Amino acid sequence: MVNDKIVLKSVRYILLVCLLSVVSYVQAQRSLKDDIDSLLQGKKATVGVAVVYDGQAPFTYNNDHRYPLMSVFKFHLALTVLDHLDKDDLPLDTEVFVGKADLLPDTWSPLRDARPEGNFKISVADLLRYSISQSDNNACDILLRFVGGTRAVDSYVRGLGIENFEIKATEEQLNEAFDCQYLNWATPLSVIQLMEKFHREPMFENPVYKEFLQETLIETSTGNDKLKAGLPEDAVLGHKTGSSGRNKEGIKAGDNDMGFVRLPDGRQYSIAVFVSDSKEDDKTNAAIIAGISRKVYEYGRR
Template structure:
């Protein structure tokens, strides 16, 4: 082995162990199982915590659903200006839906682009299930994700179907690094046309998703293209409090970061703080050099 190669391997290992130990130091302060995936999109650094586990995605899966819908648009099977008539029957009871709040009786025409905005940017569950309907179900979406090389992820249940039982949320799962690889592919424009890719990135950057997680402790004005996901709390256990996204660093580089928090016994605020602290550490690690 050459001295240069040995030095490079030592450098990579040193990076991984140093940052990994710091991240683990944060997770140990909280009563929760944390999955983390990190890729520096220019340097190629990678790091994972608990990557062997399958974490429930909850609404994070609206990001891969958005990719699948944009792929259908690229193939001409859907159009972004195509209109869907939202009926009263589409309006699920007792679910998160800014769409329903705005149109409580339905009877409104929305374009596919508007449905994507509701689903990805506003995490609307009703818009999400309409998009699954337009995609002809969860299976074609799951098949598409597998076809683009993301095998450590599964999409099996709609928002409505997840409401039928607590364990059903676990049928929509991902490993941390596979979700991070999906973010990497989005950034690298591997899956969609340039126009479609830009539209989906815009939805994730301008979203109203919870800004107290990945963005929570980052400097004001930091751009993050992200998607959150959250389960209900049963007893004192929250099965999913997640955020995945691409962080835009001041030097013009980017980090794709996935944080899945499973079975948290912490308060909702503390669980979100955990994600924010991990994100802040990653940000500081790359901006303090």
């Protein structure tokens, strides 16, 4: 009888701790939502946020919207490329031929600027570095052809159980007209679910592919004024940015940043901030993303 009472008290204590933990978590999420509301007050843009902190239940803000992915879809592509290499037992230094015609002139392409003559071979690893770290559009489309096109990328990601996204346009097609920039879309949560799967599940038999992509994301040189600007210097950020042009009315289709953050104490979270249909200038869009990044970081410290 005495033992039963002790067990009952222990169960009640555990339930109370769990309940208080849930209440605290809900209150923290509500506080984060209020903070984002304050940051966005008066801003002429649609903003969506998703965060998963240490594998906990996700936090989302304005997630029920189709945000144009822009170059963020190069992360989806990178996973597809690495899966292709893994299944065919091909090394990262597998070479791809790049013809002169593959280096389109009117698009962002450090690869073209470095090798304007064309007609050379380059490793898949280097193409991925250009595509992810430098957001090179020509490298992206070369890799798309390598794996079988956008349909192959869309199919692979859906096969992982990810929903609420669509990838059906190359970078060349996205640049054909302003409205084309909306062809590849996703919710912030779907992108974070993909990032979480990448981090927490063994997606490839050979671990070298995962290690390579993690380091390539960390080496990203674009968007230093976005997620990175909201973090302390001792935090590690691996991320993929995306940015569109503007229409005649000055509206920007998308200004995005998403990735993972590692803190010095070992904790980690995934975050996506998407800014869509913005009438604000690029500096303000970046400040919105940086401000939300800072609030999410502070939220994780509570």
